[in-house]
Amino acid sequence: MLFDSATRLIPQIFGVVMFAAGALLLISVLTPIDPAALPYVKKWLPLGLVEFSHAIGAAIGVLMLFTARGLWERIDTAWYMALFLLCLGAVVSVTRELALTNAVLLTICALLLIPCKDAFNRRSHLMSLSVNWVWIGLSLGTLAGVVWVGFYIYQHVPYARSMWVNFSYHASAARFLRALVVMGVTVTILILYRLFGIARQLPPEPDEADMERLKQVVADASNPQAWLAFLRDKHILWNDAQSAFIMYGVSGNQWVVMGEPVGAKAETEALCWRLKEMASLSNARLSFYQVSPRLLPLMIDLGLVPYKIGEEAVVNVQGFDLAGKKGYGLRQVVRRFEAAAARFEVIAPEDLAAHMARLREVSDAWLKAKSGKEKGYSLGSFQDDYMRLTPVAVLRIEGRIMAFANLWPTSDRTLLTLDLMRYDPASPPGVMDYLFLQLIFYARDSGYQHFSLGLAPLAGLQARPLSSAWPKLAALIWEIGGEFYNFEGLRAYKEKFRPDWEPRYFAVPGLETALVPALMAVAALGGKAPKIAPSGAQAAYATETPRAKAMPAGDT
Numbered sequence: 001m002l003f004d005s006a007t008r009l010i011p012q013i014f015g016v017v018m019f020a021a022g023a024l025l026l027i028s029v030l031t032p033i034d035p036a037a038l039p040y041v042k043k044w045l046p047l048g049l050v051e052f053s054h055a056i057g058a059a060i061g062v063l064m065l066f067t068a069r070g071l072w073e074r075i076d077t078a079w080y081m082a083l084f085l086l087c088l089g090a091v092v093s094v095t096r097e098l099a100l101t102n103a104v105l106l107t108i109c110a111l112l113l114i115p116c117k118d119a120f121n122r123r124s125h126l127m128s129l130s131v132n133w134v135w136i137g138l139s140l141g142t143l144a145g146v147v148w149v150g151f152y153i154y155q156h157v158p159y160a161r162s163m164w165v166n167f168s169y170h171a172s173a174a175r176f177l178r179a180l181v182v183m184g185v186t187v188t189i190l191i192l193y194r195l196f197g198i199a200r201q202l203p204p205e206p207d208e209a210d211m212e213r214l215k216q217v218v219a220d221a222s223n224p225q226a227w228l229a230f231l232r233d234k235h236i237l238w239n240d241a242q243s244a245f246i247m248y249g250v251s252g253n254q255w256v257v258m259g260e261p262v263g264a265k266a267e268t269e270a271l272c273w274r275l276k277e278m279a280s281l282s283n284a285r286l287s288f289y290q291v292s293p294r295l296l297p298l299m300i301d302l303g304l305v306p307y308k309i310g311e312e313a314v315v316n317v318q319g320f321d322l323a324g325k326k327g328y329g330l331r332q333v334v335r336r337f338e339a340a341a342a343r344f345e346v347i348a349p350e351d352l353a354a355h356m357a358r359l360r361e362v363s364d365a366w367l368k369a370k371s372g373k374e375k376g377y378s379l380g381s382f383q384d385d386y387m388r389l390t391p392v393a394v395l396r397i398e399g400r401i402m403a404f405a406n407l408w409p410t411s412d413r414t415l416l417t418l419d420l421m422r423y424d425p426a427s428p429p430g431v432m433d434y435l436f437l438q439l440i441f442y443a444r445d446s447g448y449q450h451f452s453l454g455l456a457p458l459a460g461l462q463a464r465p466l467s468s469a470w471p472k473l474a475a476l477i478w479e480i481g482g483e484f485y486n487f488e489g490l491r492a493y494k495e496k497f498r499p500d501w502e503p504r505y506f507a508v509p510g511l512e513t514a515l516v517p518a519l520m521a522v523a524a525l526g527g528k529a530p531k532i533a534p535s536g537a538q539a540a541y542a543t544e545t546p547r548a549k550a551m552p553a554g555d556t
Contacts, residue, residue, distance in 0.1 A: 010119040015072030017109055018082055022064025023142050025089055025102070029057040029179055030150040032172035033097040041097055042169050051167055051175065053096035058179040060089050062186040065142060069135045071120070073283055079113065079120040086110035122281045143183065150176050206236045213242050217262060224408035224417045224452070225259035225290070230389055233376045233528055234258055237275055239267045246271050249377055254521035255279045257288045258378060260295055269298055276302055287518045288507040290378065290455070296505065304507035307470050307515055311460040311491075313453035313499035314415070317444040322437075326498065330437060337434045343396045344438035346407070352388050358401045359387065359394075366422040377525040380406065380419040393418070393442065395435045402427040403435050416443040417452035436497060453499055456491040460503060469512045 033041060033050075041050065064085050070078025090106040093099040157173040166174040206214075211230070218226045229236060234247040244263020249256050257275070261268030279286040288299060291306070299306050322331045347355060363382040367373065374381035387406055395403040403423035409416060418439065423431050436453065443451040463475035478487050508514045 019068035026061035251521035299507040306505040
């Protein structure tokens, strides 16, 4: 524990030391040569070397201020840069004015930094660091203070144009002006390089080889959310055997894992730790979105804090029926749609091509009626290649498709869920009620144990007097946010199917202050258009899933 604490503290100590060394070196460069050392400087150092050392010293001082943040952030290239600047600064201190004390101190700092190489383990580039206004303000403030000190010292020296070309051992004011130009040029170069330089490289995106391997792994997965990996809007981290993976999105310095890792428990736990190390080396903040209680021990081991974000409605289909008073309303829905000659059918992936045009019409009409647009990340989108991956449940009225939902099957048949749920605005009222009922009966007759109706956001959060800030804020949004999103109505709608409510969590690295930017990252990721596989790289599930049988409404 002491070693780990020291390892975390060493970079910050050297960051402060480097910043102070840069500031002191600039002050030393901009102030006159020590009168006591001036006779020896004249005797042993050529004037050209003294002038050159002053100019180089000004640039080194500015670079030290810049490098200090890299040390603080544990960047490996900053360690090399700091060693180089400290050693060069020691040499320049001697060649500038025989400042042996300064040279010895800088050399000691370099020697102390050498054995601490392992503490700087983030593989990155100094110029790819994110903008930190605190460091920028501190650096600019320090430079302004150093310049003010110089002007204060030389306030009695009258300015003349000839000072720019005045080269002598006593021309300290002239060297001060030239050093200001060097400092300004150095800062300008750093800013221009940052503005026009290469942006920070993100982790690699999934390629065709990943997609091919996903077909095999997802088909055997017990987690239906694994199908989201085919959206191509998330990065895929594989284990060595490519039998397990984690999918995550990147938004700024936020790395958000979607759902739970896919694969064997031992493999997925190792992947979680591996991804945490990757995020740490990239100075990113790792979080896990929509995890179940089963994964909470691992989240805590990873140093994350879980916050409840809602509850998922899961129906036990083997025990579901419409008997009794509670099922009266749903029985009426069934009778009404049977009278309207409604017919439920599950279309296998290989048979979807003939129906894609009508499904597209229904989807576009639904989006237009809702004034919405396609989402991504935690939801699928209507794209031909994505829709052809899995079976699609449709509801026909008088032979015409009026509603549909694409299904996410699982190999062990423990859970069946759906992704997109869309209907023609011209459909009779209650069309989705009837579709949900048919899906529950279809899951039961197909041997599934449960059917998921999806997440009810912010459901189940209670604001108590001793609750933390998040439950109180969530409860407030639940109460007054209905104007923008019908939280309470959504939960009430799903409640009539008598589901079991299972909590879902968002595990983030810190308290509520870390939850807000993570939620903003999820919103940003969801707003991006998914990258669907090109035509031809499709039907991942079609060749492996047996043809789903049609199910007339009367069979229920």
